[in-house]
Amino acid sequence: MDKYKKSKRNSIFAWTIAMILAIIWLIISLLPFIFMVLNSFKEKFEMLSKGVFQLPEKLNWSNYTEVLSGGFLNYFKNSVIVLAISLVLLLFIAACASYPLARFNFKLANPIYSLIVACMSIPVHITLIPVFKMSKTAGLYDSIWALIGPxxxxxxxxxxxxxxxxxxxxxxxxxxxxxxxxxGKIRMFFSIILNLSKPGLATLAIYNGVNMWNEFSFAYTLTQSSENRTLPLAIWEFQGQYSMNTPMIMAVLTLTLLPMIIMFIVFQDKLVKGMTAGAVKG
Structure with missing residues (x-):
């Protein structure tokens, strides 16, 4: 009985520590978002004259209307087009490559798999100049189509x-x-393997979608005109345009972050399933 009580006390203590740490981490994660949203509704100098976490005197929607009328929707459209096409092609290519590596036995399976994994160590920035030259040669420079390949x-x-x-x-x-x-193998891939791999595909879609949505280096290098640029560059350009208007910058950041938050809320169950399904047989 004493051993049972001691085990129960240890379990309660461990759960209490875990909950305290989770609450602390939640607060740390939420503070920047709260700071961003609160200040996006403030007047230009209201943030400087009062506390940054103080509620605004009134909801100043003009920050959002000015951002939306200043070309933000065009940046948003470009990001959605690039993200949608890139994700569909990426998931199809990854599934087609993973199926033979995972289910077929052939001599080159391990070398090919090792080579693909080794490519994960290539830094993005050392490829900017070669990719830039390839885009110029292919006639894709300064278009959203130049971003899809990289x-x-x-x-x-x-x-x-x-x-x-x-x-x-x-x-x-x-x-x-x-x-x-x-x-047959082809029908089996499309009818069985892809259906059973949906949790893994959903995880990859969320993981890669966030990275593509926030990507800056290639978008900055491969596009020049504002009509072909994506949301990360919108933040950069709006920051230069409204450098003295911090609430306006906060409004741009909020609008940019909102789609990813909505996507994560909608698909968070699939993300968890995808992260754990691979460890469960059957």
Whole structure:
């Protein structure tokens, strides 16, 4: 009985510490967001004359209306187009590459897989000049289409690495049963493997989607005109335009961050399933 009470006390103590740490981390994570949203509704000099975490005297929606009328929607449209096309192509390429690496036995499987994983160590910045020259040669420079190729290329290694590990956990008995029924490899891939890999694909979509949405280096290098630039560059350009108007910058940041927050809230269950499903057989 004493051993049971001691174990229960230790469990309660551990959960209490975990909850305290979780609350502290929640506060640390929320403070920048609260700071950003509160100050986005303030007047130009209200933030300087009063506390930064003090509620605004009135909700100043003019910051948002001015940002939206200043070309923000065009940046947003470009980001959505680049993100949608890049993610669809990335997930298809990663799935097609991961399937043979995970389910087929051939001599070059391990060398190819090792080479793909090794590509994860290539720094993005050392490729800016070669990619810039390739975009100029291909006639894609200063267009949103110039961003899709680099975004996919640098996301493929980590995507194949994660998705291959995920597909290896799918029971082979499912494939054997399908083969007995006359199912070919191509049909098996599209009808069975892709369906069972949806949690992993959703995880990759969220992970790579956030990275593509916030990417700055390639967007800055491969685009020049404002009509072809994406949201990270909108923040940069608005910061130069409204350098003395901090609430306006906060409004731009809030509008840029809002789609990612909504996407995470909607798909957070799929993200958790994708992170844990690979560890569960069957």
């Amino acid at each position: 975004y996919i290329a640098f996301a493929v290694p980590i995507s194949v690495f994660i998705l291959t590990s995920f597909m290896r956990e799918i029971p082979r008995e499912i494939e054997e049963s399908a083969e007995i029924d006359g199912c």
